[in-house]
Amino acid sequence: MSNGKTNIVQTLLSRAHSPDTAEQLFTERIKYKPLHLRPTSPTPADNRTRRRRHALRKKEYFLRHQKPKPLSAREKRQSGLYNLPKEECKYAIFKELNRMWVEYMREILDLGPGAWRQQNLQNQQLQQGPRALVSALSHGSKLVSADFHGAEIEVVRSRCAGRVGIKGIVVRDTKFTFMVVTEKDVVKTIPKEQTVFRFSVPLPQPNDTTERKDVAAIGEGDEESKELVFELHGSQFQNRPVDRANKKFKWRNVEYI
Template sequence: MDPTTNDYKEFVTDLVIPHQRMNVNINPDHITMLEGTKIKKQHSRKRRAHKSGVLSRKEYAKLGLNTLPTKQMKYEEALPLHNLWKGYVREHLELREGAEVPEVHDPRYEEFSRQLVKLDLHGSKLKVVQSKCRTLEDLAGICVMDTKNVLKLLGKDHRLRTIPKSECVFGMKVGNMQFTIFGKHLNIRPAERSVKKIKNFVEPFM
């Protein structure tokens, strides 16, 4: 018997009246089986508790947590978000006053372009510079929602427009720098895009 089994035997034996202690017989297999069942139940309860505390994507959508009001939002209300984004993007891209876009032959260009595509676009000012759908071209606004397939831009006319990423090429200005971002390479959720290994997609305006 292992030390644990010996401890159980001594404990149980002490509970028996002295003249019957010789008849005590401990079966190690039974002890192992009881311990295993108990541990399994504990893990099962933990899994159920963890699962019950997380919303599935279907539940998330059913509660309307991935939608925005189309008429109640004002452009001015999104400006504070844009101001926060300007500070964030300078920190993310490590931009200093007067900084310029690295040239294509610059060793920093590849890493800079990767970081640009990984940006969280919530709060950025974007403009559709090219699209397969001509009616989308020249639409602009502050990005208030970034999903896997679309961007929602709030325009100066206070209208919220849904722009499909894969159909468009976007222009974005950061300080004195302007960028072209191909929407087809943004077709991934922002949280996943920020950690995904991305190839070189971005080119500055010429």
């Protein structure tokens, strides 16, 4: 047997190898080699913790490989996604958006270049005379499903007298409100309920004398009639723009304010 200062493994190696080889093998393979130990019989609590940890790692793996969950309405409000910076709420900035909206409405109402002249020529061939292209029967459903972001609206009637006369460009169209920016760069939120709004769509400018005569005939000789004016009843318009796209147009009797 070896004494207390010599390891038993060194003693066994010295019997099979030379002293230098035995010392080298003991240093490289035994002395500095880590020995990992684990309990041979883990307790039930350890098994339960290991299963829970394995389930969490499995859940994290599947969550990493899935598409991110969309934010809820409350999370969007808390994150400030719909907040408009004050330095960007300028009437001059949204004026260009209004110009784009006018072109968008002209396409919806079939008021593109030459549309007035083409329709009037067809009416003259049928001996019906010139008449307006836009009517509630033909374009009512298109106006109901239109997007009003960028429209310049004005409150003409309301249960709240303080809102009458407010005019501005729509920067946000929600289910129950219109948020507009006025010419004084003031942002106002106007409820749709019990409120009547007015907006207009300028007619395209005629390019020649023939079309100029047609427009004059349609406007009954009034040169100031260069835009189509509409009134929007907010109580009948309480829908989001994305929901109005597939909504069917229905005739209803409304009570004027």
